[in-house]
Amino acid sequence: MRTFQPRRILLSVAAPVLALLVAFVITSLILWAVGDPVAEVWKTLLGAPRPRQVVNIVNSASVLYLSAIAVAVGFRMNLFNIGVDGQYRVAAFAGALFAGQAWLPGPLNVLLTLVVAMVAGGLWASIAAWLKVRRGVSEVISTIMLNAIATGLVQWLLLKVSSQEKGSNAIGTKLIPESSRLDGFALIPNASNRVYTLVLLAILVGVAYWFVLGKTRFGFDLRATGRSESAAVASGVKVPRMVMTAMIASGALAGLVGMPLLFGQDYQYGTTFQAGLGFAGIGIALLGRNNAIGIAFASLLWAYLDQQSNGLQIRAGVAPELVNIIQGVILFAVVIAYELIRRADLRLEQNRVARELAAQSPSTPATQGASA
Amino acid sequence: MRHTIKVAAVMSAAALALAACGDSGGTSSGGGSTSSAGAKKTIKVGMAYDVGGRGDQSFNDSAAAGLDKAKSELGVEVKEAAAVNGENEAAREERLQQLVDAGYTHIVAVGFAYAKSVGKAAKDNPDAHFAIVDDASADSKGPNVDQITFAENEGSFIVGAAAALKSKAGNIGFVGGVNTPLIKKFEAGYVAGAKAVNKDIKIQIKYLTQPPDFSGFADPAKGKTAAEGMYQSGADVVYHAAGGSGGGVFTAAKAANAMAIGVDSDQALTAPADVKDVIITSMIKKVDVGVFDFIKSATEGKELSGNKVYDLKSGGVDYSTTGGKIDDIKAKLDDYKKQIIDGKITVPTTP
Numbered sequence: 237m238r239t240f241q242p243r244r245i246l247l248s249v250a251a252p253v254l255a256l257l258v259a260f261v262i263t264s265l266i267l268w269a270v271g272d273p274v275a276e277v278w279k280t281l282l283g284a285p286r287p288r289q290v291v292n293i294v295n296s297a298s299v300l301y302l303s304a305i306a307v308a309v310g311f312r313m314n315l316f317n318i319g320v321d322g323q324y325r326v327a328a329f330a331g332a333l334f335a336g337q338a339w340l341p342g343p344l345n346v347l348l349t350l351v352v353a354m355v356a357g358g359l360w361a362s363i364a365a366w367l368k369v370r371r372g373v374s375e376v377i378s379t380i381m382l383n384a385i386a387t388g389l390v391q392w393l394l395l396k397v398s399s400q401e402k403g404s405n406a407i408g409t410k411l412i413p414e415s416s417r418l419d420g421f422a423l424i425p426n427a428s429n430r431v432y433t434l435v436l437l438a439i440l441v442g443v444a445y446w447f448v449l450g451k452t453r454f455g456f457d458l459r460a461t462g463r464s465e466s467a468a469v470a471s472g473v474k475v476p477r478m479v480m481t482a483m484i485a486s487g488a489l490a491g492l493v494g495m496p497l498l499f500g501q502d503y504q505y506g507t508t509f510q511a512g513l514g515f516a517g518i519g520i521a522l523l524g525r526n527n528a529i530g531i532a533f534a535s536l537l538w539a540y541l542d543q544q545s546n547g548l549q550i551r552a553g554v555a556p557e558l559v560n561i562i563q564g565v566i567l568f569a570v571v572i573a574y575e576l577i578r579r580a581d582l583r584l585e586q587n588r589v590a591r592e593l594a595a596q597s598p599s600t601p602a603t604q605g606a607s608a
Numbered sequence: 609m610r611h612t613i614k615v616a617a618v619m620s621a622a623a624l625a626l627a628a629c630g631d632s633g634g635t636s637s638g639g640g641s642t643s644s645a646g647a648k649k650t651i652k653v654g655m656a657y658d659v660g661g662r663g664d665q666s667f668n669d670s671a672a673a674g675l676d677k678a679k680s681e682l683g684v685e686v687k688e689a690a691a692v693n694g695e696n697e698a699a700r701e702e703r704l705q706q707l708v709d710a711g712y713t714h715i716v717a718v719g720f721a722y723a724k725s726v727g728k729a730a731k732d733n734p735d736a737h738f739a740i741v742d743d744a745s746a747d748s749k750g751p752n753v754d755q756i757t758f759a760e761n762e763g764s765f766i767v768g769a770a771a772a773l774k775s776k777a778g779n780i781g782f783v784g785g786v787n788t789p790l791i792k793k794f795e796a797g798y799v800a801g802a803k804a805v806n807k808d809i810k811i812q813i814k815y816l817t818q819p820p821d822f823s824g825f826a827d828p829a830k831g832k833t834a835a836e837g838m839y840q841s842g843a844d845v846v847y848h849a850a851g852g853s854g855g856g857v858f859t860a861a862k863a864a865n866a867m868a869i870g871v872d873s874d875q876a877l878t879a880p881a882d883v884k885d886v887i888i889t890s891m892i893k894k895v896d897v898g899v900f901d902f903i904k905s906a907t908e909g910k911e912l913s914g915n916k917v918y919d920l921k922s923g924g925v926d927y928s929t930t931g932g933k934i935d936d937i938k939a940k941l942d943d944y945k946k947q948i949i950d951g952k953i954t955v956p957t958t959p
Contacts, residue, residue, distance in 0.1 A: 288702075288705070289702070292698045292699075292702060295698060296696065296698065299696075325820075387818055387820070387821055388818055391787065391818035391819055392818075395787075400789055401745045401746065401747070402744075402745065402746075403743070403744030403745045403746070403755075403757070403915065404720065404723060404743060404744070404745030404747065404789075405720035405742050405743060405788065405789050405790040406720050406721070406723060406743075406745075406789075407788070407789055428732065429698075497696060497697075501696070501697050501698065502697060507721075507788060507819045507820065508697065508721045508724075509820065510694060510695065510696035510697075511693070511694045511820035511821075512693065512694030513694070516694075542695075542699070543699075543702070545692070546689075546699055546702050546703055546706060547706050549687075549688065549689040549690065550654075550687055550689050550703075550706050550707060550710055551706075551710070555661075555690070556689075556690070556692050557692060560692075
């Protein structure tokens, strides 16, 4: 980190503020155009959440965080793992199936289930990795296809193993034993519900992600491969092996996505298990710029919007899908804003350097170059 | 650059939090609090739909019809909210809780996905009353929960018999929206009914999607493709239990100059005019009656609870005769209906 630069910080603040402002204006315009109550919508969305809603936000954010980190591992080396969605469902199913057997007592069952889920997710991702390394198949195509296959496979297996409760129309794997269910923490005062115990898992994964990618040789190689494959090859990185490793790591992390839900809420994998988390993770990884802290805030923002959208119909009479529009606009605006700010920053930096050079004696040749 | 991003992300969240604080002052009274609630003993009905909500041309719409009837006939105040795709259990709980918080005394949850959340909300709010459509499990059971279920297999048996009686080719089809136990129940009844008429009948069965992909209930293009395939392989009657995808089945039937059977509501009345004439009958599932019963009973001071099965006997499921296409076989169908009601025929619930 270089010296304190007020300009840089100001510009950094400008990007997200700009993006949120744009999202605010565009959404308001849409609401106004279709004749919905603009003021009511913002009142509902921006109103302070109640304690139990805060718990929901934290819980939901932890799950989204795991998903986004899984995606980000791939992103950092230019691998677009669109398959997190399929990977987490395969893994959650495998994990739920394993945990439901109750072969091990309480916490041991939880720990080993996490391992099973990571292995399942990693194995599923390894198909795409193998196809890319050996056959040159784009991971975008193969992971999208594998998502569809995962849906069919999991459903087929679910029908084979599921037990249907009397009078219920839902199906699911065997419930995990009481001793392996995690009660959660009563973190938020006055809330009737609890924060998932496995929020800790999300934090742990975040720290590991930051450490491995930022502080280890492996992380450096991975990022180098992402920046420039040819340069990485030249510096002795075995790219196919990196692709394999990164993809499988991404899949293994994706395997953890469903775990807070499994142990903290659903206690089984069934027809009502949350879907679509993998795709949400892609957006959040983009918004958080693949950064461990950035993704944490992006997840919280996403979870906050999702949570607040629930009341839209009840309080403002507007469809909750409006929040999808807001989230989409934020993403677009953020990507554009970051680029605009980057260019502005570059221009200002060039101007500064030029000014400094001009101020120096004309005899000194400008050999140092801009340090932008 | 990475530094920039980090700060940017922090600030974006902070900006939102600030905006939230700035606004909350004016919001405190607008949080859905109702001053009139409790003044007199009137009931207010909150309705939580499954994904698709009002306008899905399927069971959500049927539930909405019951709500509309209650609103116009009983003058109850209503509020509606629909589930969004890919939400988790907490979101469903939250929806029910928010309806309770907003002063709604009677909450109707449409669809089995709400089973656990209704069970929890009912426990947390013992003074509120709940109804759930399509679930009778222990998850949603409670002293203040009305579990509304239907004998879809019985109704499907009748239209299965109708299909077999009307088919000249001895070849009929079934298009299910999403491969769930509930839709399997339709299939089971349909197959049993058709086989009761013609033991050797050929029945083509296709499901449009697998869970958790529930788009099979709202994708007419998929319904059309599936039905086209069936008609091309010799079927001349196709029954759909696929919600909004059923429109595609009717289009395919029209193009093949064949017959189709509707579901949930009397689709010979509700389908677009150009395909109405291919619908020979519909298996009617009266979700609206279940919902209306719950509300009406409550306004009369009698709260319903426990499982009520709406079957052929109680008129909760039935077949329609609009268009007069099955008038010639009506006597036979009514005979089957009587045998089921009398318990002489037991219709299976799983294929």
